[in-house]
Amino acid sequence: MIRREKEVIRAIYHREVTNFFKLIRLSEKLAQREINCSICGEIITLDNFRVVTRKSDKLLFCCNNELCIQNFTSYLKGDKV
């Protein structure tokens, strides 16, 4: 089989979101509504959580608002001129 260069994107299965927060030890913060969307400030819940990344060793979260996702992924690409 011919192998090509691939971009691996890691995904969280919708039934494993609770477990994901346990894995990253943020279940309590999530339950206490202390995690916010880095773009709009909305409180992140199990239902609206969409993307997470690490920036300067800090985990940043994004809610499932389409415009937030767009801004969030643009923001990851670093500083602009």
Next chain:
Amino acid sequence: MKLDWIKFIIELVIKYGVWGIISILIGIILYLLRVSLDEDLSARWRSHFYKAAYKISGKSGAEKKYIENDISSSINLARRKMPFGKEHLPKAIKVEWFEGVEGETSHIKENEIVVRLDPSELQERNIILLANALVKQTSLIGIRYILKEPLEISMDLNLVKNLLTEIGNRRILDWFFRNEYRPIINKSDEIREWNEKIVEIDERGLFTRLLLVELDEYSKRILGKPPHLVKFFEIAGLVDFLYKIATKALGQDVPLDYIKWHIKIGVIIVGETSKILDDGVDPYLKAFTYIMNRQLTSIYIIQFDKALLGHRDPEAYEEFIKFTQELEKRIQEKFKINKDFELLYKCRDLLGNTRKAKIFHYIPVYVS
């Protein structure tokens, strides 16, 4: 389509009996061989299998396999239809499920995007989300730090749109246009203006076949250099230059070369059928000589056939094709150049007519 195949198979068996059945079996073996050698096609089949398994069993394992194989096959097969010069754009995608050890947050790498996917019933949304992530992670590499956001967003949006169009699922496109494309371009006038330009360039087939090819070259030339507004204006100027070509009316004069510090390109358009039929290839060879004399680093020849010429006047059409072939041959003979690629495609002209087009990319070799 499926009925045609069934009809064909029945006819084959009735007409040739055992030999018909043997031919069908050989056909099936060849197809299976092709599927097994093509990881995207095999992912497509795996997705069908796991979808059925999930519908029957309702098990998470089957749903995960379905989601991952369906996303990979949909995006990767679509990507193969998108030209990027002589290559494809963007890179292929592989979905991996997040599995970690408790407490080890460090396994989310710096700048890595980890996305939560929806249930398989909302697979369209998953595909759009990952198409977006793929485009952002793998295209415009090396120049994103220079681009101002409105232009960057416009290019990303159009790449995602093209990728989703190639998937060919109207529900995905409807969702994308309603929930992403329109709201994003309506966010600001600047995004709308850049988007209009990119759309026009794309409609003439010059977005992935010229603009992105040049930007990829550009990123190599500026590797390791700090961001500077001048660089953004060079890129913005290139977009404007191509926009003028893309919206050029018949007989209208527009600049056909763009010379800046890091970009030096020339374009020759073979679009007026009467011109090449009346005057032959000499005016185009003169234009090519002019470009070579200016020491440009990249030359594109874009040929647009008259949409209906082949139906209205087959002889003139034949003549046109003959001249364009002669032009290509004479360029190769006369100039010291490397041919990078030649791509045949269909596009829409300013009036919305479908036209056949061909783009050639040459890299001149200058002896100092």
